[in-house]
Amino acid sequence: MTGSLPAFRIAAEAVTRVIGRRHILRGVSLDAGPGDVVALVGPNGAGKTTLLHVLAGRSSHEDGRVRLRWDGREVTGLEFRARVAFLPHDLFLYPDLTARENLAFFATLHGVGDATDRVAGTLDRVGLARDADRLVRTLSRGMQQRAAVGRLLVTGAAVWLLDEPGTGLDTLGRQWLWSTLEGHARAGGAVVLSSHDPAEVGRLATRILALRSGRVLADLAGGPDGTRQAFEAIENPP
Amino acid sequence: MRTGWFEDVKNPVAGLAVAAAVAVVAALVAVFFVAPREATLGISQKIFYFHVASAIHMMVLFALCGLCGLAYLGMRGRPGRWTAVVDGLGVAAAEVGVVLGAVVLVTGPLWARKAWGTWWTWEPRLTLSLMVFLLFLAYLALRAFAGSDRFGRGVASGLAVVGLPALYFIHFAVERWGGAHPQVVFKGGLQNPDMQVAFYASLLAMSLVSATLVVLRLRIERLKGRLDALYLALDRRSPGA
Amino acid sequence: MRTLGQFVAVLRKDLTIEFRSRDILYPMALFSFLLVVVFSFAFLSDPAKARDYGPGIVWVTVLFSSTVGLNRLFDRERENGCLWALLLGPVPAGAVFAAKVVGHLLFTGLMEALTLPLVLLFFDLPVVDVPAFLAAVALGTVGVSLVGTLFSAMLMNARMKEVLLPLVTYPVLVPVVIAGVKVTALAVGAPLAEEPGPWLRFLAGFDMVFGVVTLLLFERMVRT
Numbered sequence: 064m065t066g067s068l069p070a071f072r073i074a075a076e077a078v079t080r081v082i083g084r085r086h087i088l089r090g091v092s093l094d095a096g097p098g099d100v101v102a103l104v105g106p107n108g109a110g111k112t113t114l115l116h117v118l119a120g121r122s123s124h125e126d127g128r129v130r131l132r133w134d135g136r137e138v139t140g141l142e143f144r145a146r147v148a149f150l151p152h153d154l155f156l157y158p159d160l161t162a163r164e165n166l167a168f169f170a171t172l173h174g175v176g177d178a179t180d181r182v183a184g185t186l187d188r189v190g191l192a193r194d195a196d197r198l199v200r201t202l203s204r205g206m207q208q209r210a211a212v213g214r215l216l217v218t219g220a221a222v223w224l225l226d227e228p229g230t231g232l233d234t235l236g237r238q239w240l241w242s243t244l245e246g247h248a249r250a251g252g253a254v255v256l257s258s259h260d261p262a263e264v265g266r267l268a269t270r271i272l273a274l275r276s277g278r279v280l281a282d283l284a285g286g287p288d289g290t291r292q293a294f295e296a297i298e299n300p301p
Numbered sequence: 302m303r304t305g306w307f308e309d310v311k312n313p314v315a316g317l318a319v320a321a322a323v324a325v326v327a328a329l330v331a332v333f334f335v336a337p338r339e340a341t342l343g344i345s346q347k348i349f350y351f352h353v354a355s356a357i358h359m360m361v362l363f364a365l366c367g368l369c370g371l372a373y374l375g376m377r378g379r380p381g382r383w384t385a386v387v388d389g390l391g392v393a394a395a396e397v398g399v400v401l402g403a404v405v406l407v408t409g410p411l412w413a414r415k416a417w418g419t420w421w422t423w424e425p426r427l428t429l430s431l432m433v434f435l436l437f438l439a440y441l442a443l444r445a446f447a448g449s450d451r452f453g454r455g456v457a458s459g460l461a462v463v464g465l466p467a468l469y470f471i472h473f474a475v476e477r478w479g480g481a482h483p484q485v486v487f488k489g490g491l492q493n494p495d496m497q498v499a500f501y502a503s504l505l506a507m508s509l510v511s512a513t514l515v516v517l518r519l520r521i522e523r524l525k526g527r528l529d530a531l532y533l534a535l536d537r538r539s540p541g542a
Numbered sequence: 543m544r545t546l547g548q549f550v551a552v553l554r555k556d557l558t559i560e561f562r563s564r565d566i567l568y569p570m571a572l573f574s575f576l577l578v579v580v581f582s583f584a585f586l587s588d589p590a591k592a593r594d595y596g597p598g599i600v601w602v603t604v605l606f607s608s609t610v611g612l613n614r615l616f617d618r619e620r621e622n623g624c625l626w627a628l629l630l631g632p633v634p635a636g637a638v639f640a641a642k643v644v645g646h647l648l649f650t651g652l653m654e655a656l657t658l659p660l661v662l663l664f665f666d667l668p669v670v671d672v673p674a675f676l677a678a679v680a681l682g683t684v685g686v687s688l689v690g691t692l693f694s695a696m697l698m699n700a701r702m703k704e705v706l707l708p709l710v711t712y713p714v715l716v717p718v719v720i721a722g723v724k725v726t727a728l729a730v731g732a733p734l735a736e737e738p739g740p741w742l743r744f745l746a747g748f749d750m751v752f753g754v755v756t757l758l759l760f761e762r763m764v765r766t
Contacts, residue, residue, distance in 0.1 A: 081533060083529075084532035085536055086533065086537060089537060120630060121630060126380070141632045144632045144633075145631075151626075153622050153623035154622045155622060155623055155624060155627035156622055156624070157555065157559065157618075157621075157622070158621055159559045159562055159618070160559060164558065168551055168555050169631065171547060171548065171551040172548055172551060172552075172628070172631045172632070173632060174544050174547070198562075214627075374759070374762040374763065375762075377762070377765060432713055435713040436714070438709070439706075439709045439710045439713060442706060442709055442710075443700075443706065443710060446700060446702050446706060447696075447697060447700040447701075447706065452696075452699075455762075456696040456697065456763060458763075459692070459693075459762075459763045460693070460710055462755070462759060463689070463692070463752075463755060463756070464714070466751050466752065466755055467714040467717070470717040470744075470747075470748050471713075471716055471717050473717070473744065474716065474717035474720040474721060474744070475720065477740075477741075477744075478720045478724065
């Protein structure tokens with residue numbers, strides 16, 4: 064994150080997603096601003112991933128809306144996509160490019176300045192300086208995950224959407240991921256992530272959304288109590 | 302309570318269907334009993350009336366399908382009443398268009414065998430009909446296999462839109478390509494007023510038949526939509542699995 | 543300016559990957575070579591007729607091989623959901639589309655440079671009007687790339703995309719094949735009472751119209 068960010072807020076308002084004859088999301092609302100880390104928890108099929116896809120603009124939705132207010136005005140289209148970055152389960156990295164080339168490519172797409180230094184710095188931050196010139200295909204899943212987080216860093220986007228970012232990371236990797244996400248929030252960014260890990264949610268989340276069957280079961284503040292209640296809510300639905 | 306089949310006539314679709322049936326019979330009478338036997342081609346010339354009427358309507362439906370695609374993409378596939386209508390009309394036009402295309406492509410060679418002594422020639426209009434038929438098939442294949450969600454519908458609409466300029470280029474190319482193709486027999490033909498009666502009767506009959514089929518198909522689409530909505534309402538109430 | 547930079551970045555990325563893996567050019571070139579060989583056996587029973595078949599074979603080769611290239615070009619984007627990474631970035635969809643078209647054109651052009659001389663050689667076709675022949679191949683390939691790229695991008699995740707792609711694109715590309723075959727026949731000295739000029743203008747018109755139409759449609763179809 065370079066420089067300080069203006070005030071912004073990304074919001075999903077009563078989003079409904081229908082596939083065939085089933086509701087995947089039933090009027091889910093959520094919002095996040097500077098310093099927020101919103102955790103989406105819920106069993107498989109609860110709609111966590113779909114919600115992230117809708118927020119990112121990868122999925123369409125049948126009802127409700129997604130909006131981003133940035134510095135006092137509503138932004139859409141290219142500017143929306145410059146501010147919001149998405150790390151899905153399928154990583155969005157080219158397997159036949161090196162980690163460095165991937166980051167340089169996405170830096171160019173986002174038009175961020177002094178790309179070479181910025182990419183080198185980012186590779187350092189994600190701990191891939193030594194493996195920067197290996198093809199992504201040959202990296203372990205954990206290293207790929209690090210490179211993918213590097214993509215979020217290098218684009219300078221304010222809103223990070225991450226789908227189970229802890230996947231494939233070892234203990235050390237998780238610690239690194241958590242401090243990176245915390246760093247992003249502290250620098251004035253916003254994070255929305257899905258997670259199955261109470262430790263992760265307890266440590267990071269400032270707000271927790273417990274989802275089940277496409278509905279928000281509980282909307283809780285972060286912290287140990289909220290985390291416990293959220294995981295209880297999804298395990299014992301009312 | 303319904304009292305008999307004529308109750309259905311009050312239903313506009315049924316009315317249209319009855320009108321179409323009457324018109325087809327009337328057109329057949331006109332073709333076989335009013336229009337005179339053509340001097341050189343004899344009875345086989347009578348195939349022309351329905352052949353040309355089908356071809357004209359196939360083209361109209363193709364244009365309709367393209368315009369629906371344009372409108373669908375114009376609305377960016379946003380869910381809503383008009384999107385559903387436009388989308389359903391596109392499918393209806395394409396499916397009826399395929400049927401008409403089949404009529405054209407079966408009657409065409411039958412005619413060609415008698416008139417030109419060969420089953421198939423790459424005569425420009427016949428070729429054009431074949432290409433329209435293929436584009437319709439591709440559109441329906443996209444609808445069937447590229448998914449029926451917004452993405453699949455968007456791709457199919459895209460093809461329908463691309464089809465419009467494509468048809469212009471295909472038309473131009475096959476016209477020039479044919480070189481010394483057999484003269485299109487009826488360019489400025491049909492001087493006989495009785496033949497004209499038969500031709501316009503066939504045209505009207507095919508209009509009504511196409512309209513009936515399109516409306517019926519659109520109705521199926523609407524019912525499907527309503528069924529989906531019912532299932533969705535049920536799903537909304539259920540707590541979910 | 544920014545859009546141009548993004549266009550160049552996408553194109554360069556594709557070329558880098560291709561330079562490394564060669565998984566577009568090799569299959570394309572091999573496939574087209576085999577096509578030409580098979581055509582030779584299929585049609586060369588009477589060498590006197592080679593000139594009649596040759597122009598058609600040139601264009602069937604171009605069409606079939608470019609389809610192979612299209613499938614490969616987008617397989618690459620499918621892995622790891624990469625096309626979405628492009629489309630969710632702050633890049634106009636038109637820039638992505640243009641880069642893909644130009645990439646496909648470059649690969650197809652290379653394939654043609656390798657294969658088409660073979661067709662001319664095997665079928666003993668003396669090209670008398672070289673500029674017309676080259677213009678027809680260039681203009682025709684642009685048309686094939688435009689229409690092919692639009693639909694292969696859209697069909698990337700469809701079932702049976704290998705079947706759907708030709709089903710959808712070949713009817714639209716019929717005018718290109720007709721015009722291409724005509725000009726090629728004229729260029730190898732077929733006794734036809736025509737000039738290549740109007741057909742070349744026709745191809746240029748096709749490219750222009752479909753350049754605009756596909757560019758506009760891609761944006762719409764992606765964001766629908």
